[in-house]
Amino acid sequence: xxxxxxxxxxxxxxxxxxxHGVSSGHPGGSLGCTDFLTALYFKVxxxxxxxxxxxxxxxxxxxxxxxxxxLFYSTLARSGYFDIKELASFRKLNTRLQGHPATHEHLxxxxxxxxxxxxxxxxxxxxxxxxxxxxxxxxVFSLHGDGELDEGQIWEAVMFxxxxxxxxxxxxxxxxxxxxxxxTNKVMNLGNIREKFxxxxxxxxxxxxxxxxxxxxxxxxxxxxxxQGKPVAIMMHTAMGKGVDFxxxxxxxxxxxxxxxxxxxxxAQLPETLGDY
Numbered sequence: 001x002x003x004x005x006x007x008x009x010x011x012x013x014x015x016x017x018x019x020h021g022v023s024s025g026h027p028g029g030s031l032g033c034t035d036f037l038t039a040l041y042f043k044v045x046x047x048x049x050x051x052x053x054x055x056x057x058x059x060x061x062x063x064x065x066x067x068x069x070x071l072f073y074s075t076l077a078r079s080g081y082f083d084i085k086e087l088a089s090f091r092k093l094n095t096r097l098q099g100h101p102a103t104h105e106h107l108x109x110x111x112x113x114x115x116x117x118x119x120x121x122x123x124x125x126x127x128x129x130x131x132x133x134x135x136x137x138x139x140v141f142s143l144h145g146d147g148e149l150d151e152g153q154i155w156e157a158v159m160f161x162x163x164x165x166x167x168x169x170x171x172x173x174x175x176x177x178x179x180x181x182x183x184t185n186k187v188m189n190l191g192n193i194r195e196k197f198x199x200x201x202x203x204x205x206x207x208x209x210x211x212x213x214x215x216x217x218x219x220x221x222x223x224x225x226x227x228q229g230k231p232v233a234i235m236m237h238t239a240m241g242k243g244v245d246f247x248x249x250x251x252x253x254x255x256x257x258x259x260x261x262x263x264x265x266x267x268a269q270l271p272e273t274l275g276d277y
Contacts, residue, residue, distance in 0.1 A: 002212070003042075004035075004038055004039060004042055004043060004212050004216070005212055006271075006273040006274070007038050007042055007078060007273070007274065008034050008035050008038040008212065009243070009270050009271045009272075009273050010078065010272065010273045010274040010275075010276075011034050011037075011038060011071065011074045011075060011078060012031055012034050012243045012244070012270045013267060013270045013272060013276060014070070014074035014077075014078075014084075014087055014276075014277065015027055015030045015031055015034070015070040015071055015074060016031075016244065016258060016263060016266045016267065016270070017087075017263070017267070017276065017277075018070045018073070018074070018087055018088075018090040018091075019070055019090075019257040019258070020257050020258050020259075020260075020262075020263045021088065021090065022090060022091040022092060022257070023257045024091055024099070024257055025069075025070055025090070025091060025099065025255070025257055026067040026068055026069070026070065026254060026255045027070065027241065027244075027247065027253055027256075027257065027258070028178070028240040028241045028247060028250075028251070028252075028253040028254045028255070029065065029067065029068040029071075029145060029174065029176070029240060029254065030068040030069075030070045030071035031071075031240070031241050031242050031243050031244060031247065032174060032176050032209070032210070032238035032239055032240045032241060032242045033068060033071055033143065033174055033209065033236075033238060034071055034242065034243070035209060035210050035211070035212050035215050035238075035242075036143070036172065036174075036209050036215055036236060036238075037071055037072070037075045037143070038075065038212070039212060039215045039216045039219060040061065040141060040219065041061075041075050041076075041079045042079065043216055043219075044216065044219045044220065044223070045059045045061060045139075045141060046058055046059045046138065046139075047059055047061070047079075049079055049080035049081045049108070049109075051081060051108035051109060053111060055111070055127075055138070056134075056136075057136065057138065058138055059138045059139045059140065059141065060111065060124075060127045060128075060131075060138070060139075060140045060141070061140075061141045061142070061143075062111070062112060062114070062120050062123050062124040062127065062140065062141070062142040062143070063101060063112075063114050063120065063142075063143055064114055064117070064118075064119065064120020064121060064123075064124075064142055064143060064144045064145075064148060065114075065115075065117065065120070065143060065144055065145040065148055065174065066100040066101050066113075066114030066115030066116075066120075067099075067100060067115055067255070069097070069098070069099060069100055069101050069115075070090065072101060072109075072110075073087060073090065073097050073101075073107075074087060076107075076108070076109035076110075077277075078274065079109075081107075081108040081109040082096075082107065082108050082109075084277040085277050086277075087277045088277055099115075100113070100114060100115030101113060101114050101115070111127075117145070117147075117148040117151055118148060118151025118152070118153040118154050119153060120142050120143075120144060121142060121144065121153070121154050121157035121158065121161075121171060122153060122156075122157045122160075123142075124140050124141075124142035124169055124171065125157055125160060125161050125164075125166050125169060127140045128140040128161075128166045128168045128169040128231075129164070129166060131168055132166075132168060137168075138168070139168050139169070139170060139223065139226060140168060140169050140170070141169075141170050141171075141172070142169070142170075142171045142172070143171075143172050143174065144171060144172070144173050144174065145173075145174050145176075145179065146173055146174060146175045146176060146177065146179070146184050146190070146193060147178070147179025147180070147184050147187065147188075149173070149190055149193065150179075150187075150188045150190075155200070158197065158200045158202070159200060159201075161202070161231040162200055162201030162202055162230065162231060163201070165229045165230065166231045167226055167227055167228055167229050167230055167231060167232075168226055168227065169226075169231040169232065170219075170222045170223070170226065170231075170232045170233075170234065171231065171232070171233050171234070172233070172234040172236050173193060173233065173234070173235055173236060174209065174236055174238055175193060175235050175236055175237050175238070176237070176238045176239065176240045178240045178249075178250065178251040178254065179251060179254070180251065180254045180255055181251070182251050183251065193235055194206055194233075194235045197233040197235075201230060202230055202231050202232065202233045203225050203228070203230045203231070203232045203233070204232070204233050204234070204235065205218055205221060205222055205225075205232070205233070205234045205235070206234070206235040206236075206237070207234060207235070207236055207237070208236075208237055209236035209237055209238035210237075210238050210239060210242050215236075218234060219234070222234055240253065240254065241253045243269065243270055244265075244266040244269055244270070245269060246262070246265065246266075247266070
């Protein structure tokens with residue numbers, strides 16, 4: 001098991017333990033996007049765990065689909081932003097680790113409150129334009145769910161980014177085909193998402209979001225395509241619930257927590273590599 005895969009395995013353990021601990025949360029999308037966020041924070045993105053809200057000389061990450069907060073919190077803790085023991089406070093009273101990330105609690109690593117779907121793209125564009133205005137060469141990364149693309153604000157922002165040549169932005173779509181009410185093609189069929197971004201004037205890439213080597217290579221390629229007059233979008237194919245066989249590929253685990261027996265079964269499939277919190 002290579003270093004990034006080892007980190008991802010531990011983060012997946014954190015996710016299922018966190019949601020089990022309070023019998024609430026969103027394990028499905030969190031597990032599916034684990035390889036992506038691991039690659040981003042532990043390999044690709046320039047960031048500093050000594051937290052600076054303004055990210056003056058850093059890259060910025062915007063989590064738009066804020067319900068996958070267990071993944072975000074574990075990644076931040078494992079990256080050194082705060083003590084991993086704090087993961088045990090997930091969704092508990094007066095915690096900094098709320099069900100959706102919030103800025104009021106001043107949790108290091110969290111720059112926007114997210115979870116109201118559709119808003120993250122606009123925020124990411126604003127951050128990217130700020131970098132440009134300040135003469136900074138850093139990049140802004142954002143992550144979105146495919147079901148989130150049902151929101152009209154996303155497409156207004158997509159048009160804006162292309163028109164204004166926001167070419168320091170890399171937005172990734174978790175194209176897992178599932179949302180809370182069922183398969184995306186039954187809830188609201190968006191057709192070929194990549195073709196839509198192409199037509200809207202973005203540079204697009206596609207990848208298997210559960211193949212760590214491919215994720216790293218695609219993110220690096222996306223970085224090489226910035227600064228050329230177009231924002232970059234990555235269509236990321238993932239399996240919701242990846243890593244836990246009985247959770248994989250179904251919307252049923254979008255927003256429910258495993259019971260004791262299910263937790264034990266899940267943990268048996270996920271090697272403990274960095275030590276549990």
